[in-house]
Amino acid sequence: MVRELLLWHDRRFGHEETARLASGLSPDALARVDTSQPALGILSATWYPMSVTHPMMDAVAARGGNEGREFAMQANREVVPRMIRGVYRTMFDVVASPENYARHVGRLWRRLHTTGERSMVLRAPGEAVSRIDGWTGHHPLACWLTIYTMAYVFDAMGYRHWTVERLTCVAHGGERCETLLRFKK
Numbered sequence: 001m002v003r004e005l006l007l008w009h010d011r012r013f014g015h016e017e018t019a020r021l022a023s024g025l026s027p028d029a030l031a032r033v034d035t036s037q038p039a040l041g042i043l044s045a046t047w048y049p050m051s052v053t054h055p056m057m058d059a060v061a062a063r064g065g066n067e068g069r070e071f072a073m074q075a076n077r078e079v080v081p082r083m084i085r086g087v088y089r090t091m092f093d094v095v096a097s098p099e100n101y102a103r104h105v106g107r108l109w110r111r112l113h114t115t116g117e118r119s120m121v122l123r124a125p126g127e128a129v130s131r132i133d134g135w136t137g138h139h140p141l142a143c144w145l146t147i148y149t150m151a152y153v154f155d156a157m158g159y160r161h162w163t164v165e166r167l168t169c170v171a172h173g174g175e176r177c178e179t180l181l182r183f184k185k
C-alpha cells in the first residue's frame with residue numbers, strides 16, 4: 001500500500017514534494033528508492049524496512065501536524081476504493097461484511113505487516129473495536145492509516161456513515177492500539 005499512498009501524494013502535492021519525503025533517509029535506505037520515479041520507485045508487492053517508511057511518515061506528519069491524521073484520511077478516501085476495484089478486489093470480496101472483516105482481519109494483517117497482531121470485536125450492532133497488539137513497527141501515522149483504511153473499507157461495504165475514535169495508542173502510553181469504529185448505512 002506504500003506505493004499507492006505515494007502515488008496519491010504525487011498527485012496531491014506534486015512530485016518534488018514527494019521526493020522531499022526521502023530527504024531524511026539514511027544512505028542505506030535512500031539506496032532502496034529512486035526519487036526520479038513516480039512514488040519514489042517504490043514497488044507494490046515489495047516489503048520495505050522501517051528505515052525507509054518511518055522517516056517518510058515522520059516527514060508527512062511533521063508537515064501536516066496532528067500525526068498526519070488528515071493525510072491518512074484524505075489519502076485513504078481515494079486510495080481504498082481504487083485498491084478495492086484493483087489488485088485487492090479478491091481480498092475485499094473476502095471481508096465485504098463486518099462479520100467477515102472481524103474474522104479475517106488478523107490473517108490479512110499478517111500478509112501486509114511483519115509485526116503486530118490485529119483483531120476486531122463487534123461489540124454491538126454498528127460498533128466495532130479494532131485492536132493491534134505487539135506492533136513493534138508502530139508509527140503514529142501508520143496507526144492513523146490503519147484506522148482510516150478500515151473506515152473506508154467499511155464505507156465501501158455501504159456503511160457510509162461512520163466515525164472513528166482512537167481509544168488507546170502505544171504512542172500515547174497505551175498497552176496496545178485500540179479504535180472504536182461506529183458504522184451505519
Ligand SMILES: [Zn+2]
Pocket residue numbers: 138139140143168169170171176177
Ligand atoms: Zn497506535
